[in-house]
Amino acid sequence: MQIEEPTATIDPSTAPIPVFQPYLGPEVQEAAVRALQAGWIGMGSLTARLEDELASYLELSNRYVVATSSCTGALHCAFLQAGVGPGDEVICPSFTYVAGHQAVTATGAEVVFADIDESTCGLDPDSVRAAISPRTKAILVLHFAGIPARSDEIYAIAAEHGLRVVEDAAHALGTRSDGRPIGSFGDLICFSFGPVKIITSLEGGAVVTGDQSDVQPLHELRLVGVNKDTAERYKDQRTWEYDVVRQGFRYHLGSIPAAIGLSQLALIDTFVENRIEYCRGFNEAFRDLDGAIVPDTDFTDCGMFIYFLRVAGGDAQRTALQKHLSDRGIATGIHFPNAHHFTFLRDARRVELPVTELIADQIVTLPLHSFMDDVVRERVIDGVRSFFS
Ligand SMILES: Cc1ncc(COP(=O)(O)O)c(C=O)c1O
Structure with a gap:
């Protein structure tokens, strides 16, 4: 199928300049069309490939990627998998997108706001310490704009108090901290491939975990609690012999967004x-x-x-x-x-x-x-x- 190139010529000296402008060039459009032509448009082998390519891009070693339909969904799954729930508090920056706060409250836990530092615009470790209570269960770290937060200090506080850390890396795909890609270390790290992010899959996201035993529950959380179907779908097949083993959500990522995400990841x-x-x-x-x-x-x-x-x-x-x-x-x-x-x-x-x-x-x-x-x-x-x- 022939891809139509945009015909309108845009004069950069007068055209409106948007805040965001996702790259949707020919290789991205071709990837989407190829995936459509393949005919398997739900979660499938392309979703598995996106997870593999992300693991390779993030230089993961003994760490695991679970693709989701958004970063908000990834954050929700991450907090649930971290054991966050009713009666718990999660220390969050106020200075972040509400997706993180909503992911916390969706678990039944409460948001507690801590301050940021002026240099990174990420959480200020001293403020995090001041916010800790006996109910604190986890800390939400945002890498604002793509600038790494002071996560080493936050992880030290978390270790001291037995807290989980969920990193909102929606802005930080491609960021390194002390030479290591964000995502290649730490507890549960969430990425976004939303419409305007560094790479887009139209909508999409991922959770990265360092604990292999998180993978199965994350698969269940993102696929409406279904326990078996992921492996089959990754072969572009379905199984009808499954159980539903927990509360889950419709957070899985389809093949067309995965194909678009793959074409963007290559760039x-x-x-x-x-x-x-x-x-x-x-x-x-x-x-x-x-x-x-x-x-x-x-x-x-x-x-x-x-x-x-x-x-x-x-x-x-x-x-x-x-x-x-x-x-x-x-x-x-x-x-x-x-x-x-x-x-x-x-x-x-x-x-x-x-x-x-x-x-x-x-x-x-x-x-x-x-x-x-x-x-x-x-x-x-x-x-x-x-x-x-
Ligand atoms: C900091 C931050 N976290 C999470 C999200 C949510 O990402 P998604 O749209 O993939 O759910 C956004 C979206 O802009 C964001 O800016």
Whole structure:
């Protein structure tokens, strides 16, 4: 089948610049069409292949990948498999996407908010210590934007108190910490292949575990509690002789998203390299601006999902910057508003959150794509610089 190339020519000097722009080039479209033509569109051998290729990309040794239909589903399965449930507390950053909080509350456990540090925007170990109670069962670590959190210190606290750690690596596929890929060490690590993530499978995710005995329960959790069918589906077959052994969810990943994910994974080194280069260029261009605070990193080994800036003047000045950019066709985002102010979460126990409050008031997400035309990047740079000067 012939793939239709997009015919419209886009003028990068005038076209709107979105915050996110997933790469959906010919190899991605061909992979989807091939998978459709194969005719087995549910979870199947392509899902198993995506797990294998991820294990290889993440340099896993004696660690295991279970693909899911989203990172939210992966987080939910991870917390359940960690034994989190009613009566437990999970220490979480407020400064993260609510998917993590919802995964905690879906188990019946309660979210407890701890603060972040200004440098990594990840959990502050001292704040985590302050948040621990006799009911604490686990800690949720976010690697914000693709910058590794201080996970060694968090794991040390977890070991001291007998806690589980679930890492939300939705932003951090391709990030290394002390030379090791995020996912290649640690307790339960969750990735996202959602529509705008570094690689997309349209929707999708994965849990990585270092414990082989987690794999079967994770398979059951993601396949509505069914105990046997995964091995058959991985051969593009089904078995009708199965038992349902636990509460489970419909979190398994089909063949079409898996095929798209595989085609993207083959390109990830280029995606990550380009994003690092673009982020470095933005940091250089904005570092000297009075009133702008750039990310505190040179992005080495960071699989950057977003590029962000802090507007020192806070929310009102940030809104003005967003309008200034919007008038120039440049979209922006906010990762993240204060989760502890959301209706659903505002009664959750928390310790003092001064850094979270400060950063949530200042942070703005600028466009970052895996392939950005020089003209597009210059427009973003000019837009931001013209605002601050
Ligand atoms: C930090 C974080 N965690 C989890 C998720 C949820 O990922 P998914 O859409 O794959 O469920 C997101 C989505 O944007 C995210 O930003």
